[in-house]
Amino acid sequence: MIIVNNVEITEPAILAEMQYHKAESQRDAMIKASEALIIAELVKARAAELGIVIKDDASEAQALEQLLDADVPMPLASEEDCRRYYEANLEKFQSTPLLAVRHILLAADPEDDDARIKAADQAIVLLAKLNADIGQFDALAAEFSGCPSAKLGGNLGQLTKGQTVPEFERQLFNLSLGLAKRPIESRYGLHLVLVEHRVEGRQLPFNAVEQRIADYLNEKVRRKSIAQYVETLISQAKIEGFDFSVSDSPLMQ
Known part of the structure; x- marks a missing residue:
């Protein structure tokens, strides 16, 4: 009581x-x-x-x-409060980068350790082939990728943040142009990623984000x-x- x-x-x-x-x-x-x-x-x-x-x-x-x-x-919050926060957190107020991406998904359930190990071994072999000749990407995607994009040479189109699963996105948008040196893991398996084009985000002006702040x-x-x-x-x-x-x-x- x-x-x-x-x-x-x-x-x-x-x-x-x-x-x-x-x-x-x-x-x-x-x-x-x-x-x-x-x-x-x-x-x-x-x-x-x-x-x-x-x-x-x-x-x-x-x-x-x-x-x-x-x-x-x-x-x-006053305009001064908002402007002070904006100036201290400029990196938070940028448009998202735009990436043109292709990938090869080596599908593996995250709960299946054997499948993950097999996918990791296969990734090593495929990365070696791609490093030797990136022109093989389309053919290897068609043969090995577990994603519907395999029919399109692994082409995922143009991606901005929020369009893919978080664990994939966190690593994807840190990549430079070209073939990623290591596979990216996600809930779907291991991804061999090729960034073909990248447009960096731009700084948003204060008046565009003042209300949000x-x-x-x-x-x-x-x-x-x-x-x-x-x-x-x-x-x-x-x-x-x-x-x-x-x-x-x-x-x-």
Whole structure:
């Protein structure tokens, strides 16, 4: 049993709340559920203290949003704040490079160690052939690639970021022109990659990204303000039967 400012949070209520909180163990789920119910009660009590009427069908998040709007001033990022962030993070505000790519996919399930070893051995042989004569790429792709692009000489067309799986993309966009010295691994297998053309990204001007930066900074401030606000409600409350220090998770998800 948990008591929050003389209001009881019962075990049945906690058990009912647990279904909404994924956790590695029942104990962790119970902690998260208890935490959520305590915060909900604190929000409800503070709203009543301020004379704010929370709708009966409002979710916990909606109730908190309503209370925050009334009780917490939220500073907004100024143009100077945004420009300062832009200047400190220029690399984040560039258009993505454009690559013309061909590949040979040596298909292998990531869970199949034997298939991965076989693909790695085959990659060594094929790379040696390609280094000796890159003109063989089309023929080798047609013979060995497990990708539909095999019929097109392994041609993947022009790629920008976000068009391929992350583990492939992270390595692909770091490649220079020509044949990659090593295969790239992905969930699909091993890729022998040939970059035929590369257009580097360009720096985006501040006015093109100012709103995006403002949204990011405002959301960052809002999340910090929410956490601090909830911590204040907790510190000012009388809570029996629960210790917030037992939870390593953030107060607000």
